[in-house]
Amino acid sequence: MDTEPPRAAVDLFWIPLGAGGAGFVRFNGRVYEAISALLERRPRCDLYHTALEVLVGDARFVIENTWPIPDRDTASRGVVVEGPVFSRRLFRFRALRYEIHRWRDGIIPDAADAVASPQVLARDPVVAQHILDLAPTVPVRIWGRDQLGAGEMWNSNSVISFLLARAGLEPESIEPPAGGRAPGWHAGVVAAG
Secondary structure (H helix, E strand, O other), X not given: OOOOOOOEEEEEEXXXXXXXXXXXXXXXXXXXXXXXXXXXXXXXOEEEEEEEEEEEOOEEEEEEEEOOOOOOOHHHHOEEEXXXXXXXXXXXXXXXXXXXXXXXXXXXXXXXXXXXXXXEEEOOHHHHHHHHHHHHHOOOOOEOOOOOOOOOOEOHHHHHHHHHHHOOOOHHHOOOOOOXXXXXXXXXXXHHO
């Protein structure tokens, strides 16, 4: 008996920070986590970056927050939001802007390195479409800053948890893989509230 693939899906990917050979990102993430663990008096954890794959009917989209921006061709990557990194004054420099993709037929470059993924969050077509509709409404916050007083900086994980919270998927109950954490996750929940 043939089973039809789902007509709607919201799948979460847990990607190790610095996967795919991003040595600079991996090194800085390890330094950040070592300092955070020391200050918080806890063991070091693996750090994760998150992305979504959303299926609605025959269309598949990737929602992800990336930095730096590789080129000016934002349309080819389905960019719906751009924001500043570290300072609004530096936004004019492409190297200091992040982008949020809602990329039809897009790719998650490091999906092969993802851990415990994909994590199925929903199979409801209304929820899946709602997340796609919400992507352009993600607030433009300064990446790397805690403007909300959430106790952690705004980053790629904030974008994903914001979308999940606004779509009613309760991101507070979603856990990263064992021994890991997703800095910025709580900031997105705070922004959604």
